[in-house]
Amino acid sequence: MRTVYLNGEFVPENEANVSIFDRGFLFADGVYEVTTVVDGKLIGFEGHIQRLQRSLDELKIPHKVDRDKMLEIHKEIAERNNVTEGMIYLQITRGNPGDRDFAFPPEDTPVTMVLFTQHKNIVHAKSLETGIKVISIEDLRWGRRDIKTVQLLYPSLAKMEAKSRGADDAWMMQDGFVTEGTSNNAYIVKDGTIITRHLSNDILHGITRKSVLECARMLQMKVEERPFTIEEAYAADEAFVTSASGFANPVVEIDGKAVGTGKPGAVSEKLRGLYLEENMKAAV
Structure with missing residues (x-):
């Protein structure tokens, strides 16, 4: 027990x-x-x-x-x-x-x-090999998503909507732009550039997000912190999410449409490897 x-x-x-x-x-x-x-x-x-x-x-x-x-x-x-x-x-x-x-x-x-x-099996989780599927859904949460409160009813409803549609998670949208996942920050990759929503009250200021973006810059990857539309996500070369328990987890499908090749991409794999290496050095 x-x-x-x-x-x-x-x-x-x-x-x-x-x-x-x-x-x-x-x-x-x-x-x-x-x-x-x-x-x-x-x-x-x-x-x-x-x-x-x-x-x-x-x-x-x-x-x-x-x-x-x-x-x-x-x-x-x-x-x-x-x-x-x-x-x-x-x-x-x-x-x-x-x-x-x-x-x-x-x-x-x-x-x-x-x-x-x-x-939980984290380092070798199956989803890191297969990637996850997400749907898009309207973001109906309160306006202070930067505060990590326990009021998680809407993300829970969104997660269950995703599962009812044969997906693993949902990306929430505000005015046509992706905010974040139900329990993670969202990213797309286009022409070698990593794009993710900038910090504000609209999203959680992810601890893993901060560390992964630092890793991206260490790898000399270009990063743009700005809103992106769900249409941009459909046309992305790669997509992924970050969270404490998922590191950089690849997204291979959005709303039934394959992202890039439909398989986990190289960017998320590189970021995940460096993230784990750097954070294990600082682990307590």
Whole structure:
């Protein structure tokens, strides 16, 4: 049985309980991060912790993240669950005010903090060899997608729409331009140039996105950070997505149309290799 972390304690998962008045449950009033574990080490930990604090600050949740303590908790929960490859999920909510009220509770209300692990084959995932298929769908999320909140209902609906249409994921669109995937940042490659939407409130500021673009520049690849249309995506030479658990994952089909050759492309493969090499050097 898995061991989870809840508010300062490591407990069996079937003994972990959160109040029905927790604002994460009632209002989706919380934030989260997912950190990848490879060879027992944490990938991109510093970036995830910095983004976690930013998300808390943007939602005005009065909690300061203790980086060293958080690292200790992450490493211990991975060890307790024998996770050498997989993910660690972390969630912090505004806590339990004792009743339901739209107004924020007093600032001294303790936050609720949860961590749990998931075993997952990441480095040699099958999708890296086969690529994934995506559909396009209107982006109906709220306007602050740069905050990594737990309100993930629409991405979940979009993911299920994709599966009902024989695809793996969905790319969401705003005014005809692709924003991102349901749980990843989206890219196309055309004539050797990597194109991905620029940072704004419209997309999540991906930790893997930042690192992969740094790798692209190390490889002297041209990068354009701008919106691209779904029609541009149809005509792309290659496409891929990035996420903490997928690195640079190739996209081989969009809305039933093959991307490029219909097989994983060389750009995503090169980026994935360098990303893993560089991030393992910095892993903790």
